Amino acid sequence: MTDHGSGTDDAIGGPIRHIPVMLAEVLEHLAPASGQSILDGTFGAGGYSRAILEAGADVIALDRDPNAIAGGAALLADYPGRFQLHHSNFSELDRFAPEGGLDGVVLDIGVSSMQIDEADRGFSFQRNGPLDMRMAQAGVSAADVVNRAKVSDLTRIFGFLGEERQAGRIARAIEKRRLEKPFETTRDLAGMIEIVTPRKMTDKIHPATRVFQALRIYVNNELGELADALFAAERALKPGGRLVVVTFHSLEDRIVKRYFADRAGKASGSRHLPEMVRAPEIFKPLSRQAVAAGEAEAAENPRARSAKLRSGIRTEAPAGRTDLSIFDLPDLADIERLKG
Template sequence: MIRERHIPVLGPQAVGFLEPKPGGIYVDGTFGAGGYTRLILQTEDTKVIAIDRDRSAIAGGFELVEQAGGRLTLVEDRFSNLAAVCAAQGAIPIDGVVMDIGVSSMQVDEAARGFSFRLDGPLDMRMGGEGPSAADVVATASEADLANIIYIFGEERYSRHIARAIVAARGEAPITTTKALADIVGKVVRHKPGEIHPATRTFQALRIFVNAELDELYEALNAAEQVLGPGGRLAVVTFHSLEDRIVKNFLNDRGRTGGGSRHLPEVAQAAPSFELLTKRPVTADAAEVAANPRARSAKLRAAQRTAAPAHRPEALPHWPTLASVMGAAR
């Protein structure tokens, strides 16, 4: 019996779209606290391959592995590598993929991880612990690169002012804690009572940048398309407009059935590899938002794989990367 503990945002709805079937094999691309996995395993004889790049999340899932009695495999890896993970498990094709994009509540609630401006801790933000930290980026990136990062990944209209303030502040003393950075941003961004914390978008931008989250999402969507069998389901929960736009555009592109008009010839294109199950995103109801304020911004999109071959993988957009920014800083 799989005991239900953590219920992820839009969890029942997302797993509902997967329609788990006895004997089916499913991928939880963002294991976290195991909420989606638990819901899937409630269907008899299902098997789950759960992936997380955060070693602490994998360690926290060992109890669930024991409860699942051989039906759960935990893999420490990036969810962009889910095709390779499934191949290594001999599990292609699979019946469903679920992904919850972004930082988990466990990561935010642990001050030492440096994700939260509400809890003072080291300015880290790395999900997997490897590579440059947010403090490294803040310490070495140029003012122009900082402004681009905060504007592109945080959609922050005061990005240039924030970047200028960061460069000025680091000239006085290193910015090594979440509180120090939040205080700097708070002096620049106008804020009214009831609005989001002035540092919200800057912290979001640095987290996405440090972990290459949007690149990861692009690659994970392409990987899911490759491993899902005909009739397999994909369900993705996002928490801000950048992520949702990527998922929406990917599924719309893969679900497109025709082109052209009576004035222009039909454009040759690959057969649709997905059939949309959500024409509009599913959002949390008032009860879920009241129980978990994080659900307020959540959007769920789902689609079903057709029998058509996978399309050519999406090319990644040209935006700042850790390699380009940190390389230029050296």
């Protein structure tokens, strides 16, 4: 498991200069051109948006992080009339599509290096700060989850979203410690985890890495947001429009892979019957396998080491059912129950 913003060795690591991951591959698969309207659902520092604008297409960009929206002021000034920036979750991207539909949608999934570098956001335990992790800077925080969730729920969160083998042991230790004093900072939680599951000489990552990843994914509903964003892109794209998604760990990539497989059109029914019912082809894949970053980029930019790109071209078929069962998402506790 890796985290958007770094490779496996430093999944919640120190400062990393923001570099758009797989930019050349994204532009190749997205094929932006003058007169087109393309939506960047994860604006971040604006790397993809700027490159798409430079290629001649108009851009509608979204981000749920208020800091990212504030940081886009310069790009708005550089491209008046051709660039829009909205504070919104990308799961609602179809709300911003023009009447004729979008020519492309690009999604770069996960937490950005800028968010990791900001200690007061609480994403990194190597930069001590409040145990927060909220991309939208609102709602239930990681501290709320750690201090209020049931042990059984913490175990499932750490196990499913972080693939943490010691999930139960860590959850029980959290329960015992929070009775004495609630967890407030990133290093407070990371230090306790390191005591409960000491780092071995052969370990490449800190013992708290998977727990922090799981908390971040849960707090921000990242997997559910991604699933809904894929359905939204399907509704928003015009025939011939392109969907390009860059993921950074196996949970994200599995969702995107299953989505494109489901939308590729497949026969269903019994093989013993003379006729098979074929589902409509909603997307034509642009490549048979996920595309990885080149060796040179992976060596220069740690964020690219685990990146995978999948893409498809929208057909004229109507949008399909928004059936979340195709993703096999884990059944976790409703986070709204943890509000203070």
